[in-house]
Amino acid sequence: MAVEPLSQKEIEDRLAELPGWSLDGDRLTRHYRLGSHFAATAMVVHIAQVQEALDHHSDLTLGYNTLALSVNTHSAGGAVTEKDLELARKVEALAPGHGAQ
Numbered sequence: 001m002a003v004e005p006l007s008q009k010e011i012e013d014r015l016a017e018l019p020g021w022s023l024d025g026d027r028l029t030r031h032y033r034l035g036s037h038f039a040a041t042a043m044v045v046h047i048a049q050v051q052e053a054l055d056h057h058s059d060l061t062l063g064y065n066t067l068a069l070s071v072n073t074h075s076a077g078g079a080v081t082e083k084d085l086e087l088a089r090k091v092e093a094l095a096p097g098h099g100a101q
């Protein structure tokens with residue numbers, strides 16, 4: 001089943017429930033700070049597991065104690081879709097367990 005692009009209004013409504021996430025051009029983005037490089041690296045692995053299960057993958061940038069996610073849906077021409085929001089919600093749910101802020 002094709003995944004449809006969301007309108008600007010639909011994205012903004014959904015982002016109201018996802019503090020810290022924002023729309024940057026045509027991508028959903030979030031930046032986290034963690035307690036250490038190892039903690040940030042462990043969170044990358046956890047996110048990778050979620051992404052494989054969803055078959056939906058963000059661009060992940062690991063810093064010293066930071067992690068940046070950026071995602072849109074390639075199969076929807078690079079638009080933001082419900083798949084991106086689904087990934088954002090799952091990442092947001094696992095973040096507290098890693099002490100990510």
Ligand SMILES: C[C@H](O)[C@H](O)[C@H]1CNC2=NC(N)=NC(=O)C2=N1
Pocket residue numbers: 055056057058071072073074075076
């Ligand atoms: C074949 C596989 O299902 C597709 O390539 C998936 C994999 N991960 C993906 N990730 C993202 N962000 N967008 C996609 O369209 C996408 N498609």
